[in-house]
Amino acid sequence: MQETPILEPEKEDTEGQTIQIVYDHMADIRCAQTTLLSRRHFSVRNQIYLSNVLVFLFALGMILVLTLNNNRVEKRLKFLEFVNDFSSEIQQARRYEKNYFLYGTNLNDAIENIHLAESIFITQSEEFSELLGGKKARQEIFTQMGAYKRLLEQLYQREQIDPKDFHSTPFSKTSELKLRGYGKDILTSAHSMITLEKRTLEKTLNRSRTIHLYSILGLLVFLAINAYLLVSRLYSTLNRFSAYAKRIASGDFRPIVPQRKFRDEFTELAVAINEMIKEIDLREAVLIQTHKMKAIGTLTAGVAHEINNPLNNIMLTVHMLLEDFGKLSQEEIIEMLKDVAAETDRSKKIIRNLLDFARESTSTMESLDLSVLLKNTVDLLENQIRFSGIQVDLQFIENFPKIHGDAQKLQQVFVNLFLNAMDASIKGSKIQVIGTLGDKDNSVKVSVIDYGQGIPQHLLSSIFDPFFTTKPKGKGTGLGLSVSQGIIAKHGGTLTANSEEGKGSCFTIIFPIINFPEIHAFSL
Amino acid sequence: MSTPLEVLLLDDEVIVGKRLKPALGKIGCNVEVFQDPELAMRRIAEKDFDIVVTDIYMDAMDGMQVLERVHERSPRTKIIMITGYAMIFLAREAMEKGAFDFIAKPFKPDDLRAVIAKAAKALGTSISFDSNPVNG
Numbered sequence: 001m002q003e004t005p006i007l008e009p010e011k012e013d014t015e016g017q018t019i020q021i022v023y024d025h026m027a028d029i030r031c032a033q034t035t036l037l038s039r040r041h042f043s044v045r046n047q048i049y050l051s052n053v054l055v056f057l058f059a060l061g062m063i064l065v066l067t068l069n070n071n072r073v074e075k076r077l078k079f080l081e082f083v084n085d086f087s088s089e090i091q092q093a094r095r096y097e098k099n100y101f102l103y104g105t106n107l108n109d110a111i112e113n114i115h116l117a118e119s120i121f122i123t124q125s126e127e128f129s130e131l132l133g134g135k136k137a138r139q140e141i142f143t144q145m146g147a148y149k150r151l152l153e154q155l156y157q158r159e160q161i162d163p164k165d166f167h168s169t170p171f172s173k174t175s176e177l178k179l180r181g182y183g184k185d186i187l188t189s190a191h192s193m194i195t196l197e198k199r200t201l202e203k204t205l206n207r208s209r210t211i212h213l214y215s216i217l218g219l220l221v222f223l224a225i226n227a228y229l230l231v232s233r234l235y236s237t238l239n240r241f242s243a244y245a246k247r248i249a250s251g252d253f254r255p256i257v258p259q260r261k262f263r264d265e266f267t268e269l270a271v272a273i274n275e276m277i278k279e280i281d282l283r284e285a286v287l288i289q290t291h292k293m294k295a296i297g298t299l300t301a302g303v304a305h306e307i308n309n310p311l312n313n314i315m316l317t318v319h320m321l322l323e324d325f326g327k328l329s330q331e332e333i334i335e336m337l338k339d340v341a342a343e344t345d346r347s348k349k350i351i352r353n354l355l356d357f358a359r360e361s362t363s364t365m366e367s368l369d370l371s372v373l374l375k376n377t378v379d380l381l382e383n384q385i386r387f388s389g390i391q392v393d394l395q396f397i398e399n400f401p402k403i404h405g406d407a408q409k410l411q412q413v414f415v416n417l418f419l420n421a422m423d424a425s426i427k428g429s430k431i432q433v434i435g436t437l438g439d440k441d442n443s444v445k446v447s448v449i450d451y452g453q454g455i456p457q458h459l460l461s462s463i464f465d466p467f468f469t470t471k472p473k474g475k476g477t478g479l480g481l482s483v484s485q486g487i488i489a490k491h492g493g494t495l496t497a498n499s500e501e502g503k504g505s506c507f508t509i510i511f512p513i514i515n516f517p518e519i520h521a522f523s524l
Numbered sequence: 525m526s527t528p529l530e531v532l533l534l535d536d537e538v539i540v541g542k543r544l545k546p547a548l549g550k551i552g553c554n555v556e557v558f559q560d561p562e563l564a565m566r567r568i569a570e571k572d573f574d575i576v577v578t579d580i581y582m583d584a585m586d587g588m589q590v591l592e593r594v595h596e597r598s599p600r601t602k603i604i605m606i607t608g609y610a611m612i613f614l615a616r617e618a619m620e621k622g623a624f625d626f627i628a629k630p631f632k633p634d635d636l637r638a639v640i641a642k643a644a645k646a647l648g649t650s651i652s653f654d655s656n657p658v659n660g
Binding site (some may be wrong): 305306307308309311312313314315316317319320323324336339343386387389 | 608610631
């Protein structure tokens with residue numbers, strides 16, 4: 001069999017159609033692509049923008065609250081100043097008033113001061129009305145101040161009328177007492193206002209400090225959450241994609257399916273990877289098909305020879321029948337015709353095995369008994385086995401668990417392993433196939449063991465590489481093991497090789513019993 | 525009519541023996557038919573045959589081995605190889621090892637008869653076979 005080029009241009013069309021039939025992954029990939037793209041869009045860029053806007057708004061709010069608080073502090077300071085001014089005017093007035101009663105001087109000054117205090121109070125109190133403890137308190141101070149002023153004015157008027165010995169008049173005495181009382185009251189009010197205001201100011205300053213502290217903490221928490229969200233989004237997605245890459249590299253060509261409720265920049269990557277998977281899958285299907293054609297070629301040569309035996313029997317029988325027709329008894333004729341019938345039947349069987357293998361059918365995953373599949377494969381290869389003079393020994397444990405798989409594709413794998421084993425073996429040696437339970441739960445293991453020339457250690461790592469072959473040019477395509485590994489990977493299994501040069505090789509396939517990824521993955 | 529040719533026919537296909545025994549008998553051959561190479565070899569050890577007709581691919585023993593063994597024991601025996609796996613290298617190998625002729629399956633009884641007639645001639649005897657077959 002000569003080497004078949006992988007992609008003959010004129011073949012591409014039919015090849016493509018075949019692949020559509022053999023591989024129904026395309027629909028699943030298309031479905032995955034639409035699902036990926038139909039989600040709401042929320043890009044990483046948008047998340048960054050959004051979080052920045054939120055941080056800005058948060059900071060803005062913070063500044064607003066602090067500014068408001070500062071205003072309040074400012075207002076309170078002004079108020080304190082005002083109360084201070086006010087109380088110092090009152091104090092001044094009282095000092096003059098005292099002087100007046102002691103020395104008879106400064107009454108004018110006292111009146112002047114109380115007027116000043118009153119005017120300060122009137123002009124400013126509007127502004128600070130809410131700080132003065134309401135209208136009532138203001139009214140009270142105002143009344144006291146009015147009374148104080150009136151008394152001073154009365155004193156003044158009376159002194160003008162009768163200045164002589166005015167201090168000793170009972171009116172002056174009572175006025176002095178009253179004035180003292182009023183002055184004290186006003187000052188007490190002013191002082192209590194100052195104390196109250198100082199306390200409030202302290203509170204406001206404290207609040208300002210608290211706001212500062214909490215808003216910084218809040219900003220910190222906000223930034224931390226934002227960073228966490230952004231980083232975890234990027235990190236987990238990158239992790240996921242590196243897992244995808246590993247998975248695809250191992251030959252698992254299931255498309256990437258949506259994992260989140262929204263789409264973003266990574267979706268474009270996923271879509272691109274799915275496109276790539278589609279391409280790889282197509283290429284792989286082409287490779288599998290190419291390899292199968294090669295295997296069919298090898299088998300056809302065997303079948304063409306094998307068919308010669310029954311054909312020869314028919315030819316001899318028919319010619320003898322023609323030759324001796326007149327001389328033969330009816331029983332003899334019937335016996336010869338029966339031989340012909342049996343031999344045609346035998347021919348049909350020989351061809352049917354090959355046709356079953358060669359038939360292009362859709363990839364169907366079904367429950368499979370590998371021991372039966374191996375038996376059929378040995379039947380299919382009967383001619384090659386006979387021709388090479390090698391004995392094939394099938395050993396399967398009883399109740400070998402069934403697996404899920406594509407019978408045709410798996411047969412292709414086993415045909416390939418057998419043909420390789422036969423190529424490596426010398427006449428009269430043995431090929432063993434051992435089917436047991438796998439070391440892990442829910443797995444089965446099938447080993448194909450030959451006692452042939454073995455594979456040198458330094459080549460062992462490359463035997464699964466596509467187009468790697470040790471066979472002479474024109475004999476091997478170097479596709480067999482690569483394609484086989486691809487097929488086994490699609491079944492969720494593994495194909496590994498062990499070999500010792502000069503002693504033989506052992507190819508081991510491990511299949512999962514329950515897990516059949518092709519069916520699960522695609523029913524999204 | 526001269527003395528019959530002693531022919532041993534070895535093929536693991538039963539029908540081949542069943543049909544060829546009377547076919548060759550007609551041209552004056554005394555045919556012993558074997559399916560098992562071991563039994564055939566034992567018989568060859570007992571008796572010198574003029575002609576041995578053997579299949580090449582058999583389960584227990586290779587026709588080439590039969591060829592070598594017969595050649596060793598009785599160099600004058602003409603050996604005719606028949607096989608379904610007719611390939612140039614096989615034919616060459618057989619001829620190199622001293623086979624008289626090589627016939628590819630499927631063949632007609634007359635094809636073998638013609639070769640046997642040729643072998644008889646080489647052996648110095650003649651058999652009653654017209655080398656221009658009637659129903660060829």
